[in-house]
Amino acid sequence: MAIRDIKPTRSELIELKKKIKLAGSGHKLLKMKRDGLILEFFELLHRAKNVRSELDSAYVLANEKIGLAKAVEGAVAIKSIAFALKDVPHIELESKNVMGVVVPKIESSQVRKDLCERGYGIIGTSSCLDEAVEVHEALVEKIIVVAEIETAIKKLLDDIERTKRRVNALEFKVIPELTEAERFIELRLEEMERENTFRLKRIKA
Amino acid sequence: MLKTPWKQKQGTKSYAYLCARVRAMKSKLLPKEVYPRLMKMEVAEITRFIEDSEYKADVDELVQRYDGVNLIEHALNQNLALTYRKLLTISAGESHQLISEYLRWWDVWNIKTILRGKKYGATDEEILESVVSAGQFGYHDLMMIVQKDVPEITEMLSQNYPLEGYSEEELDHFENVLDKFYYEKLTEIEAVRKPKTKSHRLFSEMIRTEVDMKNLKTLFRSAKAGVERERIIDMLIPGGLKLNTISLIKLTGLPFNEFTTSLRDYPYWEEHLSSIVTEDMDSLIGVEIGLEKYWLEYAARTSHYYPLSIVPIMDYILSKRNEVDNIRMIVRGREAGLSDEVIRSRLVL
Numbered sequence: 001m002a003i004r005d006i007k008p009t010r011s012e013l014i015e016l017k018k019k020i021k022l023a024g025s026g027h028k029l030l031k032m033k034r035d036g037l038i039l040e041f042f043e044l045l046h047r048a049k050n051v052r053s054e055l056d057s058a059y060v061l062a063n064e065k066i067g068l069a070k071a072v073e074g075a076v077a078i079k080s081i082a083f084a085l086k087d088v089p090h091i092e093l094e095s096k097n098v099m100g101v102v103v104p105k106i107e108s109s110q111v112r113k114d115l116c117e118r119g120y121g122i123i124g125t126s127s128c129l130d131e132a133v134e135v136h137e138a139l140v141e142k143i144i145v146v147a148e149i150e151t152a153i154k155k156l157l158d159d160i161e162r163t164k165r166r167v168n169a170l171e172f173k174v175i176p177e178l179t180e181a182e183r184f185i186e187l188r189l190e191e192m193e194r195e196n197t198f199r200l201k202r203i204k205a
Numbered sequence: 206m207l208k209t210p211w212k213q214k215q216g217t218k219s220y221a222y223l224c225a226r227v228r229a230m231k232s233k234l235l236p237k238e239v240y241p242r243l244m245k246m247e248v249a250e251i252t253r254f255i256e257d258s259e260y261k262a263d264v265d266e267l268v269q270r271y272d273g274v275n276l277i278e279h280a281l282n283q284n285l286a287l288t289y290r291k292l293l294t295i296s297a298g299e300s301h302q303l304i305s306e307y308l309r310w311w312d313v314w315n316i317k318t319i320l321r322g323k324k325y326g327a328t329d330e331e332i333l334e335s336v337v338s339a340g341q342f343g344y345h346d347l348m349m350i351v352q353k354d355v356p357e358i359t360e361m362l363s364q365n366y367p368l369e370g371y372s373e374e375e376l377d378h379f380e381n382v383l384d385k386f387y388y389e390k391l392t393e394i395e396a397v398r399k400p401k402t403k404s405h406r407l408f409s410e411m412i413r414t415e416v417d418m419k420n421l422k423t424l425f426r427s428a429k430a431g432v433e434r435e436r437i438i439d440m441l442i443p444g445g446l447k448l449n450t451i452s453l454i455k456l457t458g459l460p461f462n463e464f465t466t467s468l469r470d471y472p473y474w475e476e477h478l479s480s481i482v483t484e485d486m487d488s489l490i491g492v493e494i495g496l497e498k499y500w501l502e503y504a505a506r507t508s509h510y511y512p513l514s515i516v517p518i519m520d521y522i523l524s525k526r527n528e529v530d531n532i533r534m535i536v537r538g539r540e541a542g543l544s545d546e547v548i549r550s551r552l553v554l
Contacts, residue, residue: 067541068490071534072551075278080314080335083321084376115430121380123419123440124317127426127489 006181008188016185020178027170034163036099041156048149055142062132062139069132073125081129084119089140101159103152108144112137218298220513226295227521230288233259234528237554243535244545248274251536260284274540279334281529286311286339288525292518293341299396303408303515306391307522311340313387315347316362317380323355324373381440388416392444396515404514407507411519413446414503418496420445421473424456424464425489434458447472473499491550498553501527527553 006012070078092107115122118133217223235258243251255277256264263280271279289308296304315336322332329351336351338344350358359368367386371379391397391412400406420441427437437457443450448471456467462484468474481495501523508520531552538548 064541064543067537067543068547071537071541071543071548072490072494072530074282074530074533075275075537076282076335076337080318080321083318083325083327083332083335084380085325114432115426116377116432116436119377120321121317121377121384122423122426122432123381123384123442124314126422126493127429128493130426130430131488131490 006184008185008192010189013182013185013189016178016182020175020182023170023175023178027167027175030163030167030170033099034160034167037101037156037160037163040098041153041160044149044153044156048146048153051142051146051149055139055146058135058139058142062135065128065132065135069128072128078129078132081120081125087119089144091144098152098156101155103155104148106144106148108141111140111144217295218300220300220515223296223300224513224517227292227518230291231517231521231524234524235532240531240535240552240554243532244548248277248536248539251532251539252277255280255532263287274536277536278533281533282337282339285525285529286337286344289339289522290343292522296518300515300518303394303396304518304522305341306394307412307519308340309390310387311337312342313340313366313383315340315342316350316366316368317383319347319351319358320355320371320373320376320379322351323358324376385440385442388419388442389444392416392442397444402514404511404516407510408515408519410446411504411507411516413444415500416442417445417448417473418500420448420453421478421496422493424453425492427457428459428461428464429489431460494551494553501553 066078073081087110089111090109092109094105094107095102096105097103115130120129243254246254252264252273255261260280263283264276267276267279267283289311292304293301293308315338318335319332322335329348332351333344333348336344336347338347342350350361353361355371355373359371363369363371367382368379396405397409397412400409423440424437426432427440434457438454441450441453441457445453452471456464456471459467465482465484465486468478468482477495477499478492481492486492504520504523508517510516531554534551535548538551
């Protein structure tokens with residue numbers, strides 16, 4: 001707000017004081033939100049690190065097991081058996097609110113299945129395959145957890161960034177400008193009062 | 206109607222001739238000393254080695270469609286199929302019947318693959334890439350089956366296989382039914398059920414030992430996964446050598462540690478299982494490989510007793526399969542980055 005656009009009136013001063021008060025409380029609230037989001041972010045980050053490392057080790061294990069299954073049974077056999085698995089895991093996407101930020105909540109079902117519900121026969125297959133399927137089911141579960149946490153982290157980061165910008169804008173631009181305008185109006189009003197006093201004295205004289 | 210090889214009448218009934226041919230074929234198998242050398246090679250070197258062996262023609266034929274490890278695996282499978290089909294072609298009469306009944310395993314495997322592929326919605330080409338025409342169905346028979354839709358396939362095959370009432374939702378059940386049917390048919394052959402000669406007795410013992418191994422594997426997996434007792438009983442194959450149906454039923458539905466403890470009272474524990482089974486074992490792969498090794502060593506041991514019978518032919522069938530499995534284990538193991546120790550423990554030499 002440029003100083004020259006300000007009307008140095010009492011009503012403008014009252015309006016500005018209200019704005020400064022509002023901006024101050026908004027600034028305080030946004031700072032609290034930012035701090036809260038950062039706390040939440042670090043908590044999630046800690047969980048994300050754990051599940052990420054779990055995901056990495058689950059992926060390595062899954063690769064190892066499928067490699068072993070391919071070596072023992074043959075890739076052709078594994079491909080043939082994989083044809084039998086048509087059912088995909090059921091994933092439900094919901095959302096939850098973390099300090100005003102909407103983050104996803106992913107619920108999965110039918111990822112882990114019993115030996116008899118996997119879609120392939122038992123007599124004609126081997127435990128290499130069972131173990132490969134088992135670790136891949138665990139891998140899918142981990143991927144779902146990581147997807148939930150990492151998306152939440154991304155959304156929190158975006159919101160932290162946005163809130164930080166708002167806090168900074170209020171702290172370093174909006175509030176200083178309003179304060180300056182308030183000071184200007186106060187000075188101008190004082191000046192006008194002095195001019196009035198002087199004019200009255202001159203008329204009296 | 207599908208053509209069956211035994212109608213071709215090209216083979217011989219003479220075991221002397223057949224066994225001489227099989228001995229010649231067996232001499233071309235890779236000797237044991239080659240495997241440690243193969244284990245030190247990279248995949249490209251193994252491919253080159255394979256190209257200089259019996260698999261050359263298969264590698265040359267498939268080189269335009271596949272490369273690397275896939276080329277080796279498909280060449281091995283093709284060679285195995287051609288070898289088994291050669292056995293069917295050169296045999297006739299009893300030997301042909303026994304070989305073709307034994308190799309029916311591949312037909313069951315191919316039927317399962319086709320039904321799985323159809324359920325998944327795979328293309329005909331994708332399904333045909335996964336079949337191995339090592340049984341009575343030749344590649345052209347399989348191509349003809351793949352081109353049909355599921356009701357036509359089940360209708361056509363239900364004359365010879367238990368596929369009545371097939372539905373895709375119950376594919377796993379029908380897979381078990383087909384596998385069980387294969388072993389039941391095998392154990393119902395006269396030479397297995399009521400062996401009259403010594404060679405038939407050995408053949409019968411080989412087949413029934415395989416049934417025992419299969420049942421043991423099913424019991425181990427079911428106990429580990431906690432499968433319901435009734436479902437396990439449905440999957441057990443009757444006609445084993447040392448484990449009859451009553452013994453098997455007693456072993457079903459037990460928690461894993463109780464199951465392994467109970468096994469001590471049964472055959473195979475002392476001679477084999479005691480060294481590979483523990484109550485708290487995490488993986489069953491070692492047990493399965495151990496049982497496979499036991500069965501192959503048993504077959505190899507008995508094959509020397511009757512040189513002019515079905516027994517050395519069976520030994521060749523198993524040795525050929527074992528060679529293919531060993532080479533694939535090394536190549537795929539290398540590709541997957543498995544340690545030499547793991548690969549070596551999975552080889553049956």
